[in-house]
Amino acid sequence: MRKYKKLSEKVNKQFEKIINRSEEVNKNMKEFIEVNNRMLDNFENLDKVLEDIDREFAKKTGILNKKDQIFLWTAVALQISRIYIVSEITKIENAGKGELEEYLKKFQEEMFKKFQNTNDGINQEYRASLKQILTNKVPYDATDGGKKFGIFKGANHRFATLGHDPILGYIFGTANILTNTITTVQLPLVLSYHVQYNEIYGNPQITKLASTGLMFLKVEERIKEDKITVALALIKQIIHIGTDLYTPKGIQIPGANLVLSKKNAERLTKYISTGDIIKITSSAAIAIVINFIISVLHNLFYNENDDISRELYNVRTRKILKVSNIIAESLNIVYVGSSIVIGKQTGNPELIKEGMKRIDLGGYIVAVHQIVKSSLVQEKIRREYLENKLYDKFLGENYSFLEEE
Template structure:
């Protein structure tokens, strides 16, 4: 929107401190071969962008779409995209090394995988509850928990066996998002099932003392 580029640099006189710098971008006469030119003002750049957005909202939308496309095409390239904000803390060399191990695409992949696992769990839970009602909520959670454990366990075993066989790239196939969801459900669902069982046992015991019958419901 403003023919500028904002980077994070560490000036020589500020060793170890990263600052934002805005530079003008120049092109050839046919608007090709973009190059970084002289320094500009970051505050003026933001002001000009805001004014253009007010006068030409379509320009902002077009710029946003182009940036999203640019990020999307680079997200899973071999070089990857660095974690946002990493260069505010680390040096360029450190950021490059970090991106080689984990990039923004990896984090996005984990988040997407976790949300997909949550969606599948929700669908299974909804279908089971529609068939059997709220009375079997503990059993529903057991089914979802066991299915998550089987899926995650299979993935871990597959990745582990391939890495043991010498395929180190197999680690990239580890479903970290699904693993996180499984651990969360293992913690919270186990506690939920324990609490429901406890309420049922003590509630049934009170009824038995009062002379009422204790309904026999299987938890398996």
């Protein structure tokens, strides 16, 4: 009897398992039928489903609330201010009359003021006195005598002298200042000449051929015995290049006169100068910094309780950057275009030049990059959002039976 009872209990347990399994199978079958019907309905209206999800995504990621609007127009204001400030700083002005040149010369005077009482006032061959170095004149600006040696004629001395090179000038220009020499490019040669001044350091004249090698040996000696004077000469070189950057002749791109004739180097500088490169890169760099600051600040204001998901919020951040860049650069294009058109209609070439000077090429580059980058990020997040929504839409909440092993 005991054995029979145990066997009966085992049989009952097996029947209970079969019954439970059958109920579970029936439940899963019902869920499967429901999900399948839902999927069929959604497939029949797939276009509308996709349209609704896209509309929902656009609504959640659009610049709608007050917080986003504040960041958008702050970014626009900063970008427009950048365009104006960079254009003002880099505007072309006549040599000796520009605001930038005047500022740099005053800055130099202030720096050199405490050295004015020096007793070192007599120039020697390959050695400029400290008083000479403290003046605003640089020896490689000398033009008197240039024609005699077949070096250059007049203003195009900038394209014949290595002191005016924006990179090599820190070596040759500084050496020229320390030795009262001028180093010129006469393809395929690099030749140096002595420059002499009168007793009040005026009337510079190119007098005779000098040794470029000996010039550098004398500079090396000066470095060992008087590092302060060498530092002052270097500062003078930097400031002088700065005063020439945004003048009508401009400063050639690095090394131009080493591979081109003086005439061709001058022609090239009319189209692209070192000043242009500095303007474009600085404008682009500032635009990138502004975008970064706006992006960081906007993300700091993210509130997980009130705002959408972090991924969708990031789309709104990038949209703020993209739209602000587009608005700022569009306004710049309108200003430049209208200046050129009005200038042509009224026969006013100065207005045309003014418009051309305001072209924000660096900003255009950053704006295009921002548009492409933002669009790629937005599309990636949109696809992920679409996939998740379609998954929920087609399968609903009752799909646990699909996940069972």
